[in-house]
Amino acid sequence: MRKAILALLLAASVTPALAQEKTFELKLSHWVPASHPLQKALEDWGAAVEKESGGTIKSKVYPAQQLGKAFDHYDMARDGIADVTYVNPGYQPGRFPIIGAGELPFLMSDAKGGSMALDAWYRKYAEKEMKDVKFCLAFIHSPSSFHSRLKKVMVPDDVKGMKVRPAHATMATFITQLGGTNVQSSAPEVRDIIERGVADAVTFPWGSLVLFGIDKVTKYHMDAPLYVTTFAFVMNKDKYNQMSDRQKKAIDDNCNTEAAGRVGEPWGKFEDAGIDKVKAEEGHEVYKLTPEQTALWKKASEPLVKTWGEGVKKTGVDPDAAMAELRAALTKYNALAQ
Template sequence: MRIARLLRGAALTAGLSGALALGLATERASAQEHQLRLSHFLPPVHGIHTDFLQPWAEELAACSGGQVAVEIFPGGTQLGNVAKQQEQVLAGVVDIAHGLHGLPRGRFPRTSVIDLPFLTESADAASRTLWALLPDYLAEEYQGLKVLALHAHNGGLIHTRGTRVATMDDMRGLRIRTPSPAISMMLESLGAIPQGMPPGQVYENLEKGVIDGTVFPWDPVRSFRLAEVLDHHLDARAYTVSFFFVMNQRSYDRLPAEVQACIDETSGEALVARFGEWWDAWDAPGLAAATEKGNAVAVLSDAERDRWRAALEPMIEAYLDALEEQGVDNAREIYAKAQEYVARFEAN
């Protein structure tokens, strides 16, 4: 009799536990009623994933009281192709994307002005300048998208395998991977042969001798393990490359007002202001990886920098001419305004 009572009690407890678990699962499913897909092209060890995108998704979930869950697809996944970030988010294949403006080429001609050589050296000034330019000068390039942030990396270096680069003469004939049309023109003007390719292919092509070097800030030297296949690094700080963090406008408009408010709160100017500090932190391990391997690190001398600046002035004019021919009638106005903003933010 006692055993029977115990069995009946156990059955009742199991039933109550099952009902409670089902209720909690239903409550969680109900709470996370908005599932968003976010894609980017970088490996999940990169700071953009670990320090920016993943915490941003968690912050959005917390702000919305658990109404939103963000699934992230990094580089190497089916949605992580660097050349497809813009088209995926425009088509609604993903709701949010972080991508590189220069790939595929020609889609963001106005925004590409930030890539021009010697315009800026810091991620902070470059990112704040992009955000300041957006309302009046860049917005038409983001139709169908809600811009959550625009940003750029710290002044980039020239990294090479087998050849030391310290002067413009050393650049002659080197096959250098390039991320954007502006950087391609810069490399050509310095005597190099630009080679377009996604960041994830640089390691293999360096190892095989297909290219002699690449332009990057310090951070990919660690995140893409490039210290293993590089020997020399020239801290030229001659250029930057920019990125977008955008959301499909229809996806945003479908969300309830309180969730939209959370997205607005976790993005925009306050988010843009964090990239300077972030990029300094992301660059440090790259420099450390190169140093630990014993790679040679040089800094472009002031005299050589002046020489590069003079050599690149016609290239900058030619690039602005090309933008005007493409229909960006106010290309020079955008460039002048970018110079003004950079000077202001770097002074601060």
């Protein structure tokens, strides 16, 4: 009898804690093919959260725009169409001006360090700029450049008159400043628009160039760290707020700067490996810039910093201070381009 009463008392003390923990199955959405390294990154993220939540937060990854278009992924997380989404802030010009600092030319040199630096720097700004969602982490891919079907792009003047699909809003502004015309499309649509002659060139990372088949419709490739693209994982706020403290901790422990490095590093290696793949293909010309040509590109990109700063001022943030902070973070993580 005494044992039975003791068992009931123990059960009573445990039950309220367990009752608070609903089981969740999160929808993790992205818009690249399932063969892209981002698929594994999100699967690994979900597995880590499941383990740390004691199995109460499970997840399923939905690749290739299954739940919505690439451009809509921020709003999909905000509206609960998906629970965690992969966002390219530069797909929506003017909406996320602060994080656009990471897209400025010749700024970052390394995917892992750049991802950690961007994430550590952006956290305080995300509370303002991405307030509709729970910001999880920010990251980048490896430094990337121009790929063209008709001619080599050697100096800034070569862009004049070209139709270019830019990687993001910052590159779009750069193309316009250089006298080119922007052709907007999401990454999965790039091969088609180049094949049909709607675009002459694209700014794109190397491994993804091969993955999306864009190497089949381009010939000339600039091997220079012209730019990176900033990305983020964001989460639906309501779903997060429904969770217990233990479950929130499982999310938070995988929404930090270390996690950003874990996402950025393998993707960076995947993109870097693409350079040798393209070089090995017949009929492709991969070329480097001379120091003089690089200097011309850096000079031509200076107005971009001013344009970025003007956009940031409108949010009430001091762009000079923000840029100094970003450069300090890049120095700390050994990812500042020389």
